[in-house]
Amino acid sequence: MRVSQTRGSNRKVLVLAGDGIGPEIMRQALRVIEFFDRRHIASFAVTEGLVGGAAYDAAGVPLTDDTLAQAFASDAVLFGAVGGAKWDGLPFDLRPERGILRLRKEMDLFANLRPAGVFDALADASSLKPELVAGLDLMIVRELTGGIYFGEPRGVETHADGSRRGVNTEVYTEAEIERVVRVAFDLARKRRGRVSEVDKANVMESGGLWREVAQRVRDTDYRDVELSFMYADNCAMQLVRNPKQFDVIVTSNLFGDILSDCAAMLTGSLGMLPSASLGSPDAAGQRKALYEPVHGSAPDIAGKDVANPLACILSFAMMLRYSFDMAAEADLVEDAVRHALAAGVRTSDIVQPNTARVSTRVMGDTVLRELEKAA
Ligand code: IPM
Numbered sequence: 521m522r523v524s525q526t527r528g529s530n531r532k533v534l535v536l537a538g539d540g541i542g543p544e545i546m547r548q549a550l551r552v553i554e555f556f557d558r559r560h561i562a563s564f565a566v567t568e569g570l571v572g573g574a575a576y577d578a579a580g581v582p583l584t585d586d587t588l589a590q591a592f593a594s595d596a597v598l599f600g601a602v603g604g605a606k607w608d609g610l611p612f613d614l615r616p617e618r619g620i621l622r623l624r625k626e627m628d629l630f631a632n633l634r635p636a637g638v639f640d641a642l643a644d645a646s647s648l649k650p651e652l653v654a655g656l657d658l659m660i661v662r663e664l665t666g667g668i669y670f671g672e673p674r675g676v677e678t679h680a681d682g683s684r685r686g687v688n689t690e691v692y693t694e695a696e697i698e699r700v701v702r703v704a705f706d707l708a709r710k711r712r713g714r715v716s717e718v719d720k721a722n723v724m725e726s727g728g729l730w731r732e733v734a735q736r737v738r739d740t741d742y743r744d745v746e747l748s749f750m751y752a753d754n755c756a757m758q759l760v761r762n763p764k765q766f767d768v769i770v771t772s773n774l775f776g777d778i779l780s781d782c783a784a785m786l787t788g789s790l791g792m793l794p795s796a797s798l799g800s801p802d803a804a805g806q807r808k809a810l811y812e813p814v815h816g817s818a819p820d821i822a823g824k825d826v827a828n829p830l831a832c833i834l835s836f837a838m839m840l841r842y843s844f845d846m847a848a849e850a851d852l853v854e855d856a857v858r859h860a861l862a863a864g865v866r867t868s869d870i871v872q873p874n875t876a877r878v879s880t881r882v883m884g885d886t887v888l889r890e891l892e893k894a895a
Pocket residue numbers: 617620621777814816
């Protein structure tokens with residue numbers, strides 16, 4: 521555990537790098553944080569802790585109560601990734617993934633913002649035709665603390681004849697739907713004013729409830745926002761057919777998980793997509809918040825210095841924007857990433873003809889150099 525100089529900072533950040541490529545991408549994000557400190561732009565009190573398989577190896581659980589308490593005591597958490605083959609055989613409750621799920625649930629981070637924007641320099645790196653994705657700017661708002669991820673009953677039961685039955689349950693209360701659709705409507709107001717609510721109301725009663733609640737909230741408080749509905753299977757198809765038709769998509773935990781991986785790929789690579797997970801504002805207007813790349817721990821490339829650190833760096837930019845109200849500084853980081861890409865450096869996941877394939881560290885060096893130039 522390391523505590524940086526705080527210089528009276530009131531910005532307490534808990535860094536949980538996790539497993540696989542988590543530590544190596546986080547190292548580059550930490551350099552960006554240190555840049556702000558070094559240049560006296562803003563200081564952050566950074567504490568590092570363990571999560572996932574790393575926490576299991578050290579403490580026997582994927583998230584200790586101490587680390588959870590530290591997360592509660594922080595203004596924001598920066599999270600890397602968890603999981604790996606080494607821990608695949610563990611009982612469900614001890615698996616690395618339970619670490620992030622417990623953080624989300626206990627901190628009540630119900631609104632997961634997953635923006636999919638395409639940097640101009642990467643329009644060619646998408647698996648879709650460049651004209652379909654150039655200029656893309658869509659926001660997926662995924663419900664994060666309810667639905668089938670947490671619904672009861674759940675588990676695998678064994679019948680008298682020895683046969684087994686696996687159960688998970690999709691459950692949503694009106695209140696859970698209402699608070700997350702409000703986040704989507706608020707975001708749409710600052711964007712292009714359109715929300716698509718995505719569900720399977722044709723086969724799931726809970727999906728019908730999502731539609732009713734979204735319509736009621738829109739008619740009561742957001743008449744200036746345009747609301748439309750789409751089935752999740754159609755949405756998956758529309759995302760690869762014509763992604764620019766969307767502004768804000770709001771959806772359940774499971775559909776949001778799936779659709780956001782799909783949207784991420786439009787941007788060229790899963791290695792580009794950041795996310796913010798937010799709770800409700802408290803009396804002082806502060807929200808609990810956790811920021812993490814959408815990609816996973818990528819055990820196959822871990823430790824090789826080839827992973828793309830940009831999603832993690834962009835997650836820190838989201839922290840600046842949403843937790844610390846530092847839009848100019850967030851722009852600074854995003855511009856540095858844009859310029860690094862325009863300069864033609866690429867980690868392997870986004871490498872293209874006539875660009876230079878670089879390591880995780882060199883991508884970090886390039887972003888740092890662009891930050892120094894701009895500051
Ligand atoms: C994500 C991940 C997680 C999820 C896993 C690691 C538990 O896929 O954040 O999208 O399913 O939510």
